Amino acid sequence: MTPVAVVGDSLSAYAVVAALAKLGYHCDLLCDPAKSHFFGPSLVLNDVSETLLAQLFPDVNLSIYSQRLTHRLVRWGRQPVQVEQPALAIRSHSLLELLRNSKVMQHTRMIDVSQLTAQQISQNYPWTVYTRHKQRAIALPESSQSLVGGQRVIVTAEVQDTPKSAHACYIESLADGWLFYAPVDGGAMLQACLPITPANPRRALLECLYKSTTISTFVNDLQKVNCFSSAPHLQWPLCGSGWLMVGEPAIKIDPVSGEGTPFALRSAILAGAVIDAILSDRIPDISALSHYQTRLTHSFISHLRGCIQFYREVFSTNSAWLPEINQMIDIAETLSTQLEQQAVNVLNYRLIDFELHIG
Numbered sequence: 001m002t003p004v005a006v007v008g009d010s011l012s013a014y015a016v017v018a019a020l021a022k023l024g025y026h027c028d029l030l031c032d033p034a035k036s037h038f039f040g041p042s043l044v045l046n047d048v049s050e051t052l053l054a055q056l057f058p059d060v061n062l063s064i065y066s067q068r069l070t071h072r073l074v075r076w077g078r079q080p081v082q083v084e085q086p087a088l089a090i091r092s093h094s095l096l097e098l099l100r101n102s103k104v105m106q107h108t109r110m111i112d113v114s115q116l117t118a119q120q121i122s123q124n125y126p127w128t129v130y131t132r133h134k135q136r137a138i139a140l141p142e143s144s145q146s147l148v149g150g151q152r153v154i155v156t157a158e159v160q161d162t163p164k165s166a167h168a169c170y171i172e173s174l175a176d177g178w179l180f181y182a183p184v185d186g187g188a189m190l191q192a193c194l195p196i197t198p199a200n201p202r203r204a205l206l207e208c209l210y211k212s213t214t215i216s217t218f219v220n221d222l223q224k225v226n227c228f229s230s231a232p233h234l235q236w237p238l239c240g241s242g243w244l245m246v247g248e249p250a251i252k253i254d255p256v257s258g259e260g261t262p263f264a265l266r267s268a269i270l271a272g273a274v275i276d277a278i279l280s281d282r283i284p285d286i287s288a289l290s291h292y293q294t295r296l297t298h299s300f301i302s303h304l305r306g307c308i309q310f311y312r313e314v315f316s317t318n319s320a321w322l323p324e325i326n327q328m329i330d331i332a333e334t335l336s337t338q339l340e341q342q343a344v345n346v347l348n349y350r351l352i353d354f355e356l357h358i359g
């Protein structure tokens with residue numbers, strides 16, 4: 001059987017490989033060695049992520065490099081609330097290293113994509129899953145649209161931990177942004193979300209700490225300051241004949257929800273199930289691909305609605321945040337209309353374990 005091509009070298013790429021392996025397929029991982037081993041943000045993985053990772057990579061022991069959390073303290077415009085929330089905090093490069101050493105990834109062939117064009121990839125492989133935008137490697141249709149719900153960013157830093165905060169993470173709204181803090185493997189992670197990219201990220205983070213009443217009490221030092229875009233985003237369409245997109249290039253989830261990794265893992269599992277359903281002639285390709293696009297778009301719209309409500313609670317009169325909220329409203333409406341106009345927009349299938357079935 002010809003392998004499936006998976007373009008990328010990230011959590012989503014590995015999850016697609018693992019999901020397809022569960023169904024008996026081999027993948028080739030098409031990655032650019034020059035761009036591998038990128039240091040992404042530290043992550044707090046919720047219990048859904050942990051369960052899905054354990055199913056996809058049963059031989060991986062996440063606890064080696066991670067910190068177990070039991071609670072989240074939320075100070076979102078009012079008195080702080082403590083919520084019980086089991087989670088694992090882990091640096092993304094530690095997570096990727098653990099997954100890269102899993103049995104399934106060790107048995108996957110890695111191919112240098114830097115010399116391949118989109119045309120060559122589609123000639124060599126009947127199915128390609130893109131988990132990374134790459135010039136020339138992704139043949140998006142001309143009608144492709146990037147729907148972005150704002151321009152906010154997250155400034156991240158590593159800090160020295162204090163024992164007091166060892167099993168809880170914290171989220172705190174400020175007048176014009178929010179802060180997040182979690183202990184992670186001998187240190188801690190700090191993140192500040194701001195509606196525009198600051199000229200000096202370190203100074204912006206220090207200014208946020210100056211306004212904070214909770215998180216600032218744990219932070220004594222900032223290291224490795226970095227900046228990531230964090231506005232939700234969807235690339236439409238998400239799939240076409242012989243290809244699907246998974247992970248951040250397809251759909252970006254606002255990190256405020258803590259749902260980015262579970263969303264990426266679920267999409268990877270669904271992408272694998274769609275390819276399997278088509279290749280095994282169980283479901284016609286048009287129906288299976290429509291299911292993929294409809295299911296993920298519905299989830300993304302729900303995510304946007306949650307974010308709109310959440311941000312309105314604290315930023316409804318803030319002139320820098322109003323465009324963020326309005327752009328999310330706009331893309332939620334655009335996507336709802338697009339779903340209504342799709343030829344097939346009914347969800348006729350469901351996932352049973354890793355397979356897609358009628359019903």
Ligand SMILES: Cc1cc2nc3c(=O)[nH]c(=O)nc-3n(C[C@H](O)[C@H](O)[C@H](O)COP(=O)(O)OP(=O)(O)OC[C@H]3O[C@@H](n4cnc5c(N)ncnc54)[C@H](O)[C@@H]3O)c2cc1C
Pocket residue numbers: 010011012013035038040041042043044045046049131154156191228229230246247248249253255258259260261262264
């Ligand atoms: C600041 C931030 C914090 C997050 N925190 C959480 C969390 O606590 N819990 C959770 O479940 N999810 C979180 N997420 C989401 C999570 O990182 C991804 O959804 C998930 O890892 C899926 O990753 P992926 O393989 O699709 O993308 P990846 O390729 O791993 O990308 C993850 C992030 O890194 C950026 N990135 C990747 N490569 C590069 C590069 N070469 N240069 C610059 N940037 C790059 C991407 O744009 C993306 O924002 C967070 C995302 C961001 C941006």
